[in-house]
Amino acid sequence: MSKLLLSLETSSPVCSVALHRLDTGKLVGQSELRLEKSHSSHLSVLINQLLENTLYTLQDVAAVAVSDGPGSYTGLRIGAAAAKGLCYALDIPLLAISTLQSLAYQIAAATARPEQFLYCPMLDARRMEVYAGVYRADGTEVLAPTPLLLDENTLNEQLDGHSLLFFGSGAAKFQPLVAEKAQAGFLSGIEPSAVAVGALALRAYEQQQFKSVAYYEPFYLKDVYTTTPKNKA
CATH class of the missing domain: 3.30.420.40 (ATPase, nucleotide binding domain)
Structure with missing residues (x-):
């Protein structure tokens, strides 16, 4: 059975996913969607489509890597939640790579x-x-x-x-x-990519630089402040 690294990049308006083989480091496939505020509804679809298109299943995934931040607060939260959910369900390690x-x-x-x-x-x-x-x-x-x-x-x-x-x-x-x-x-037109996250995560996997699935939080760099709308105050 092939052992794959699944990488998620959700820190920017571009939502992307990638698959690498853990034994060879070879990129198996990648997919991305350039659509504002689409991560919550499209991330799982991108993952499932990428696995289907490369003829793999979630059972072939042996580790998940996620873009750690900084970046979009909402995007990072979505990526972290998805990565932690997969790691918990599949009982596999979690890696986090600096955006x-x-x-x-x-x-x-x-x-x-x-x-x-x-x-x-x-x-x-x-x-x-x-x-x-x-x-x-x-x-x-x-x-x-x-x-x-x-x-x-x-x-x-x-x-x-x-x-x-x-x-x-x-x-x-x-x-x-x-x-x-x-x-x-x-340089213009450069966006974060799950392929680069995966390339660095392969090294982190070899060194067993795993994160706690239960306690991992993205690196926001600055505190996030929220306010209560006046009509709800």
Whole structure:
């Protein structure tokens, strides 16, 4: 029986799932849906369709990986709930992979001479704020995930003497602020992918870096505040 890793990415408006073989690391298949606010109703459909299309069943899944955040609060909650539910029902381990680190891996893996760059994924956090981190091509953290208020001096230390690639949903609003800095490069149209989550989760699986199915919570990076509507106060 084939043993598969099922990976879920729900931190952005793109909902995606992927299957990798645990023995070879080979990508078996992937599926995604680019539809706003569709994760809750379409995630399970994407999973079932991917398994059906690749001629596997849930009984072939030996571990589940989920994008850990930061990202959309609602999206992360949906992904975590689905991953925990599958792990509990199938009695299999849970893995959680940093959304920012998987984005950096995604770009470094597709970059020629990747060691010449630092990688800075930026996720939009509204107004002039982003969630960002800086990584080397091998995944080493230069700057741990953090909320950043963007201005012309943001990441000056990292840009000093390094070529940085910026990408993700928050990068476009940073670009005009550093237009004069030749060492800052920008990539557009980059979205988190379950394939990259799965690639990093394969390493985590080998090292048995499993999460508690009962107590796991996504890494939101900032506290989430909710208010009571006035008509319900």
